[in-house]
Amino acid sequence: MRERLLAAEKVKAIDWRDGVLYLLDQRKLPLEDDWRGYRTAAQVAEAIRDMVVRGAPAIGIAAAYGVVLGLRERLAREGDWRDGLAADFELLAASRPTAVNLFWALNRMRERLDRLEADVSPEAALGALEAEAVDIHASDREANLTMAQFGMELIRKHSAKPQQVMTHCNTGALATGGFGTALGVIRAAHLAGLLERVYAGETRPWLQGSRLTAWELANEGVPVSLTVDSAAAHLMKTQAISWVIVGADRITANGDVANKIGTYQLAINAMHHGVRFMVVAPSSTIDMNLESGEDIPIEERPAHELLAVNGQRIAADVEACNPVFDVTPADLIDAIVTEKGVVERPDAAKMANLMSRKRLH
Numbered sequence: 001m002r003e004r005l006l007a008a009e010k011v012k013a014i015d016w017r018d019g020v021l022y023l024l025d026q027r028k029l030p031l032e033d034d035w036r037g038y039r040t041a042a043q044v045a046e047a048i049r050d051m052v053v054r055g056a057p058a059i060g061i062a063a064a065y066g067v068v069l070g071l072r073e074r075l076a077r078e079g080d081w082r083d084g085l086a087a088d089f090e091l092l093a094a095s096r097p098t099a100v101n102l103f104w105a106l107n108r109m110r111e112r113l114d115r116l117e118a119d120v121s122p123e124a125a126l127g128a129l130e131a132e133a134v135d136i137h138a139s140d141r142e143a144n145l146t147m148a149q150f151g152m153e154l155i156r157k158h159s160a161k162p163q164q165v166m167t168h169c170n171t172g173a174l175a176t177g178g179f180g181t182a183l184g185v186i187r188a189a190h191l192a193g194l195l196e197r198v199y200a201g202e203t204r205p206w207l208q209g210s211r212l213t214a215w216e217l218a219n220e221g222v223p224v225s226l227t228v229d230s231a232a233a234h235l236m237k238t239q240a241i242s243w244v245i246v247g248a249d250r251i252t253a254n255g256d257v258a259n260k261i262g263t264y265q266l267a268i269n270a271m272h273h274g275v276r277f278m279v280v281a282p283s284s285t286i287d288m289n290l291e292s293g294e295d296i297p298i299e300e301r302p303a304h305e306l307l308a309v310n311g312q313r314i315a316a317d318v319e320a321c322n323p324v325f326d327v328t329p330a331d332l333i334d335a336i337v338t339e340k341g342v343v344e345r346p347d348a349a350k351m352a353n354l355m356s357r358k359r360l361h
Helices: 002-008 041-049 056-075 081-093 100-114 122-158 182-191 208-219 229-238 263-273 348-355
Strands: 014-017 020-024 035-038 163-167 195-201 224-227 241-246 250-252 257-260 276-280 325-328 335-338 341-344
Touching: 002 182, 014 056, 014 122, 020 056, 035 041, 035 056, 041 056, 041 081, 056 081, 056 100, 056 122, 081 100, 100 122, 122 182, 122 241, 122 276, 122 335, 122 341, 163 182, 163 229, 182 195, 182 208, 182 241, 182 276, 195 208, 195 229, 208 224, 224 229, 229 263, 241 263, 257 263, 263 276, 263 325, 335 348, 341 348
Parallel strands: 163 195, 163 241, 195 224, 241 276, 276 335
Antiparallel strands: 014 020, 020 035, 250 257, 257 325, 335 341
16 A cells, blocks of 8 residues: 555655755645745744645754755854744644644654754854754655555445545645645545545635645545535535544643544534544644643734635625634544544543553654
């Protein structure tokens, strides 16, 4: 399966070349293929904040490269590069509040910096941090391959027949270091002959399902039908949907999951209709410092994202409430799939056991 996934790889959103971070501007897909180059930490922080790059793993990877760019920029200036780099860490950490992969990646970069000798040369520090960022990127890609296998086997365990599944937001190669989390499982299921059709919710207001997920699946020949978000319950009632498969931006110690707004209602509908609910995310998404989903900070983005499309207002002159994540309680989740293994019917004890394991890939 790994070889078949590698052969099927067609999309990427992050490229590091010659000391420059290139990001595929996901705001313009699928109509425009626009790669942008970034040379400073401030530029990367802005790209994360403005959703040029999005998806929890991809945000973390971009931030890691942002640290490298910050150091490179500091070395070209006068003054203490360590003090300047500390400001870059803070700037990158403030770019998005909910996705824990951002803070995980920055912590890895900070820990690598702290392990350097006090008198290390700036050039050696730059090389060490660049190597760490590249490893974060590569390890996410490897984790995706492992999760794809685990998730596909879980689907097969419950039925060897081709199945219909539902997904939300975008969790593919565009949102990760490659292949995808939930979409990686869906791709693996397709290659294994276990997939009949994917129903992709449009994912308002940024339309990641319409613009990104449908585009990724169609490019790979995966049967996909785009639906309005509010059609989910009707489709679960009228179609033979076996699984809802989604990603995560943060998972707490008890197995609660923060993901794109609309995920919680999908889980409730799935429970009512007897549809299994799978969350696919790397272990870097699991925040064992938070006891439950009640502790997760939920980002609320500007009202204009909801009130307008491409700068053209479509709504009445009213206030808007625009939370972009919600929390799905663990008791609505059938399985959490990570590169360390699968947790079925998650709870605090099972999550602690999972996090004590080494990676299996």
